[in-house]
Amino acid sequence: xxxxxxxxxxxxxxxxxxxxxxxxxxxxxxxxxxxxxxxxxxxxxxxxxxxxxxxxxxxxxxxxxxxxxxxxxxxxxxxxxxxxxxxxxxxxxxxxxxxxxxxxxxxxxxxxxxxxxxxxxxxxxxxxxxxxxxxxxxxxxxxxxxxxxxxxxxxxxxxxxxxxxxxxxxxxxxxxxxxxxxxxxxxxxxxxx
Amino acid sequence: xxxxxxxxxxxxxxxxxxxxxxxxxxxxxxxxxxxxxxxxxxxxxxxxxxxxxxxxxxxxxxxxxxxxxxxxxxxxxxxxxxxxxxxxxxxxxxxxxxxxxxxxxxxxxxxxxxxxxxxxxxxxxxxxxxxxxxxxxxxxxxxxxxxxxxxxxxxxxxxxxxxxxxxxxxxxxxxxxxxxxxxxxxxxxxxxxxxxxxxxxxxxxxxxx
Numbered sequence: 051x052x053x054x055x056x057x058x059x060x061x062x063x064x065x066x067x068x069x070x071x072x073x074x075x076x077x078x079x080x081x082x083x084x085x086x087x088x089x090x091x092x093x094x095x096x097x098x099x100x101x102x103x104x105x106x107x108x109x110x111x112x113x114x115x116x117x118x119x120x121x122x123x124x125x126x127x128x129x130x131x132x133x134x135x136x137x138x139x140x141x142x143x144x145x146x147x148x149x150x151x152x153x154x155x156x157x158x159x160x161x162x163x164x165x166x167x168x169x170x171x172x173x174x175x176x177x178x179x180x181x182x183x184x185x186x187x188x189x190x191x192x193x194x195x196x197x198x199x200x201x202x203x204x205x206x207x208x209x210x211x212x213x214x215x216x217x218x219x220x221x222x223x224x225x226x227x228x229x230x231x232x233x234x235x236x237x238x239x240x241x242x243x
Numbered sequence: 244x245x246x247x248x249x250x251x252x253x254x255x256x257x258x259x260x261x262x263x264x265x266x267x268x269x270x271x272x273x274x275x276x277x278x279x280x281x282x283x284x285x286x287x288x289x290x291x292x293x294x295x296x297x298x299x300x301x302x303x304x305x306x307x308x309x310x311x312x313x314x315x316x317x318x319x320x321x322x323x324x325x326x327x328x329x330x331x332x333x334x335x336x337x338x339x340x341x342x343x344x345x346x347x348x349x350x351x352x353x354x355x356x357x358x359x360x361x362x363x364x365x366x367x368x369x370x371x372x373x374x375x376x377x378x379x380x381x382x383x384x385x386x387x388x389x390x391x392x393x394x395x396x397x398x399x400x401x402x403x404x405x406x407x408x409x410x411x412x413x414x415x416x417x418x419x420x421x422x423x424x425x426x427x428x429x430x431x432x433x434x435x436x437x438x439x440x441x442x443x444x445x446x447x448x449x450x451x452x
Contacts, residue, residue, distance in 0.1 A: 069428065070428050071276070071428075072271075072272050072275040072276040072428070072431065073272055073276075074272070075271040075272045075275060076268075076269070076270075076271055076272065076355055079268065079271065121327060121331070122327075123327075123349075124323045124326055124327050124330070124349045124352055125320060125323040125324060125327065128319055128323050128352050128353065129316065129319065129320070129323075132315070132316055132319055158315075159355075161315075161319075161353070162353045162354075162355050162358055163353065164272040164350050164353050164354075167349070167350060167352070167353045168346055168350060171346055171349055171350075172346060175346070215443075216440045216443040216444050216447070217440050220268055220436070220439055221436045221437070221439045221440035221443065222436065223436070224432050224433070224435050224436030224439065225432065225433050225436035225437070227432040227436075228429040228430070228431075228432030228433035228436065229429070229433075231428045231429040231432055232429040235427070235428070235429065
């Protein structure tokens, strides 16, 4: 129980997947312009990441390893993720067409979100149990959500700030992310596995 | 009727004008993640270039056979296959680099640069052009990785060709205190942000784009 709680809080704050480990940077830069899209994307990522880690862990443990097919890890994992994203797209189109429109191209791009693939891979590489892997995925995705939402809040105000032209857009976003990353460095060592 | 770009242009456009990292802002995760050392950054760039050329070639050869509705999963399977091969090759022939790159090697499969070139170019052009495009884009990617890694390693650690103790070269004397921020995660973000700003300045000045 203690280990599960540790995992949960470590991956939200101490080892934030976006700000410390550089996973999920593309959506982080692309979707953080407006708060609504940031929140929508976060919820989609939490769902996809958790389901993907669950399914890939099961496939790895009960299919790939027993049959000696571990070399198929990359191919199977990415196909599972791609299918899950397709599923989310279909469901979202039915349930909330406005959110679907708002996310636009970014929804299918969750497939190429390194964070989702990274979490799925690291869960089996670090030999987490099934429950630990799911908690890991929930924590990591909430960490992604936290970073994304904070960045969206900042960027909405940065839009109106004065700055040299060459900094506008991605340059200032990255520098802001650097400062956020420095802030999160303050969590280092607070909880350890 | 569009004029056909020359073969040379297909190759060079990926390096400057359409540099995947510096202009199109794709494939950021490995750019930030492996550039603490020049050796790792360039190694990652070359590995990704190998995958990019191979997958561009195969997808271009198969482009008339892949049904449009399932093209993305097809591209992904082709790319994933080559990433698996590269992972094994690195593990066998460059174990130091393989250890250093860690989970970023399998993550080449989700590198937006490779899938992006497959979708935007290889699926619509001849194999020769696709190979040239892959080579140029890969070199541009490696160049961006090299630039960021150079800044981060030289200023952040004061060395080049680290971290292998057999090849490491300390550039400055005993009393040099490196700007350790660049070796840490925040430094990666800030260095890349400043690099992008610098690239904007240069491109504007020389009117590239």
